[in-house]
Amino acid sequence: MKQSYDLIVAGGGPAGVAAAVAAARGGADTLLIEHTGCLGGMGTSGLVGAWCPFTDGKRLLHGGIGAEVVRRTTRQLACLESTEIPHGHIPFDPEYLKLVLDELVRSAGVQVLFHTVVAGAETEGRKLRRVTAANKSGIHKFEARCYIDCTGDGDLAGFAGAEFIEPQPDEETMPGSLCFVLSNIDSYSYTHVTRGTFGGNPASPIWTIMADPRYADIESMHLTSNLVGPATAAFNAGHLYFDATDPESVTQAMFQGRKLANRLTEALHDCGGAAFAAAHLAQTASLAGVRESRRIRGRYELTLADYRARRDFPDSIGRNCYYVDVHQGKHKQKQCRTYEGWQAYMREMPNADWNCGPGESHGIPFRILQPEKLDNLLVAGRCVCCDKAVFGSLRVMPNAFTTGEAAGTAAALMIRDNIDDSGKLNIEELRTELIQNGAIL
Template sequence: MGMKKHFTLKQEIPLDDRWDVIIVGGGPAGCTAAISAAREGVKTLLIEATGALGGMGTNGLVPAWCPFSDKERVIYGGLAQKIMESLKSTMPHVPKDAVDWVPIDPEQLKTLYDDMVTGSGASVLFDTMLSSVETDDKGLVTGIVVTNKSGLCAYQAKVYVDCTGDGDLAVGAGAGYEKGGDNGELQPASHCFMISNVDDYGYQCGPWLHGSNPDSPIHQIANSDKYPLIRDTHICSNFVGPGTVGFNAGHLWDVDSTDPINLSRALMEGRKLAREMRDGLAEYFPEAFANSYLSQTATLMGIRETRRIMGDYVITAEDYMARRSFEDEICR
């Protein structure tokens, strides 16, 4: 019996239409959008596919905030700065005046987002995935369908915000997009991880691990042929707690985050790469990693490139180089 190409659902599903704003995706963009909306007094629902808010900073185990300054002054204010400073205050090993490459404790950040989002008055729905988007004849979104342990459920609001990372809501509503380069190639992904029982003194006093350092052991690891998944010298690391170092290291190629079969394969390969990295560091940097162990791998893949929604205007390379401003910009 051959596999069916299509399957038609014949069922009525419950509808929840009491919301003013629905945000899909509970990463940093979704959390701050929910906080901002709820503070205006509107009924706000934040829908998140995983069991925690924060996206790549929590489920993705990215070990540090990107720089908040231009080396002279802080250039990101508002909620972004408040969240970073609030997290930093829970980490006594981080200097109070640090603003660039500040380490992230993912468990502290999860509860920080929980408190800030619910404290604003917004509601959160975990372990709930967007299934489909309904539109009218003009292409306006009239509702979304999600799935969770309760089954399928429809939601309606006055405003919908896509913070999925892959543009799932926008594409589901019919928005045009591009993905990859001229030949469809995508930037490589990275699967972040943590290594624990690291010798703090050995790590801090040993060679800088970054690949730009010719004395970094990553060069020996990559050139040893013992660790086949470590194909280059990409490695960024940061102390995230006593004896624990977070890593954004290694590359995984041909990863498409919109293809679930492809992404599943990449996650399994990423876990193997993390173990190879731990073993390689133990061999070539024993002062810090001889007695270490791989304590955690991310549940989200670190994606650098995915769908690009084609809006009314698409920023060009020339716009970027000229630092052009636009009347309707919302940040800079």
């Protein structure tokens, strides 16, 4: 096993894959370290089977590697015949995504290490010098000129001494969910009778479940799903309250999540009509679905004011238009046990007038990928620097691809030009390179 690389990317979710592929295509000798046995993060091991919108309702907003992945995954779904990326959420098969990402990294020449966890870092002043990683053959030290943290939780940044944004005293962390897959559902009833399971439809089985005293232990009305294969639906359902950076807390969440997936399957048998009468719980996710954990303190904090002003930045490396999607806190679950209660809760949410209309978006500044106190480390994906409200929007997979590709492209330029501080990068050159590779700024 080689010990020294140009670039080390920690975490192979959407952000990590985009970062590693962009850097390798840009000529950097790149090691991608991933703790599970596949790439894709929440999209595969987490069983999140839908892309949030890649368009702003009028045009494509996330190009580059993210769009390439979406085109490759949707080609397998019979419902989409063209390579045009549709507006709105796009379902995909998490199992097929694994293969798409394997082919993507291998064709780019990225060196991947699965079943390897980044567990420490050594720094000298503002420079990250080495990462410690553990796997089957023991504890290893790897070194590189540049590093990108795509662990979702900012693990590498944390080990390297980066600061994180402190939560406000009354702030509630968004709940996670353990996603699961049901097979043997009746696709005709699912599509045309039940019309999916989302609570926005008053006929969703979730409202029957919420009203049924046998299922009083199912606390959350969160029940979204998509067809991701023949008679197969991926569920993003239930809410779990845990700390994603505390292994004991994550362990409890996995126990609770599997129990809840089984309870929801039983409830759907009883309350979901023909669509779910014979449904089989085929799989629960091997990774706990984490919506929110740590965000680094970067060289700029993207705020709600920026989002509302649809602000652009001289160092924009991509664009975002996803709505501010903040999941219910625990104390709101009781109110949301009926369709009317949930509607009232939605009306109370202040974000209705914040959200982007068709054709609207804001810039994503490069500075939110740069930890304030480290020069040769970038972050991408879920752990970038933004306030709580903007995080509700920025946290989804199209943005993870966009920030990942920008970080990887920046790292390749730093390596090519022998720069050891991302603050010294020529931002115009980075932007030009991104545009040439299909990014939309």
